[in-house]
Amino acid sequence: AQSVAQPEDQVNVAEGNxxxxxxxxxxxxxxxxFWYVQYPNRGLQFLLKYITGDNLVxxxxxxxxxxxKSQTSFHLKKPSALVSDSALYFCAVRAASGGSYIxxxxxxxxxxxHP
Amino acid sequence: xxxxxxxPKYLVTQMGNDKSIKCEQNLGHDTMYWYKQDSKKxxxxxxxxxxxxxxxxxxxxxxxxxxxxxxxxxxLHINSLELGDSAVYFCASSQDRxxxxxxxxxxxxxxx
Numbered sequence: 276a277q278s279v280a281q282p283e284d285q286v287n288v289a290e291g292n293x294x295x296x297x298x299x300x301x302x303x304x305x306x307x308x309f310w311y312v313q314y315p316n317r318g319l320q321f322l323l324k325y326i327t328g329d330n331l332v333x334x335x336x337x338x339x340x341x342x343x344k345s346q347t348s349f350h351l352k353k354p355s356a357l358v359s360d361s362a363l364y365f366c367a368v369r370a371a372s373g374g375s376y377i378x379x380x381x382x383x384x385x386x387x388x389h390p
Numbered sequence: 391x392x393x394x395x396x397x398p399k400y401l402v403t404q405m406g407n408d409k410s411i412k413c414e415q416n417l418g419h420d421t422m423y424w425y426k427q428d429s430k431k432x433x434x435x436x437x438x439x440x441x442x443x444x445x446x447x448x449x450x451x452x453x454x455x456x457x458x459x460x461x462x463x464x465x466l467h468i469n470s471l472e473l474g475d476s477a478v479y480f481c482a483s484s485q486d487r488x489x490x491x492x493x494x495x496x497x498x499x500x501x502x
Contacts, residue, residue, distance in 0.1 A: 321490030
């Protein structure tokens with residue numbers, strides 16, 4: 276079985292400060308990992324993914340995420356937060372091989388960036 | 391040009407009614423999905439179609455029936471609506487299994 280934990284329901288950060296949204300996962304074998312963002316009353320938007328290769332993945336809107344196999348983590352980061360980054364962020368995981376190819380989503384973390 | 395479009399955006403209906411939600415993607419993707427997002431924002435896969443063929447059918451009541459007339463369309467028909475069906479339903483598509491998904495903007499279904 277595959278699962279994702281986003282341990283924080285909400286993250287608060289001041290504009291201009293770095294932000295981190297945490298994600299840990301459990302999966303058999305190697306993981307494929309994804310981050311999505313959902314703005315109010317909108318669908319999810321794909322930000323970035325880790326399939327293989329460099330552990331630091333860069334994505335849309337200045338976001339990046341670091342894959343850490345030993346800690347089974349895939350935290351989302353941005354060096355300088357914007358008020359417009361305020362949204363709901365979802366981490367998702369699926370096994371690289373075997374099992375369902377449908378990713379399991381975390382429960383989401385609400386990011387609030389204060390002016 | 392909306393990549394994945396769903397209609398209607400809002401749907402309010404009475405218990406026991408039958409309703410449909412339509413989804414179309416103009417991205418040329420091979421795979422389409424239906425997700426349900428509950429009031430706590432939890433996302434659950436319902437169905438997955440690949441080139442009009444049903445691939446994934448999670449534990450969903452058989453009152454829910456997807457139909458894919460071609461690979462650009464995946465509609466969701468719901469019979470005998472219940473209060474617990476109230477949620478936001480998202481359609482999504484992807485070119486292949488390793489890609490991120492492109493989601494529609496959602497259909498907010500309210501059953502009264």
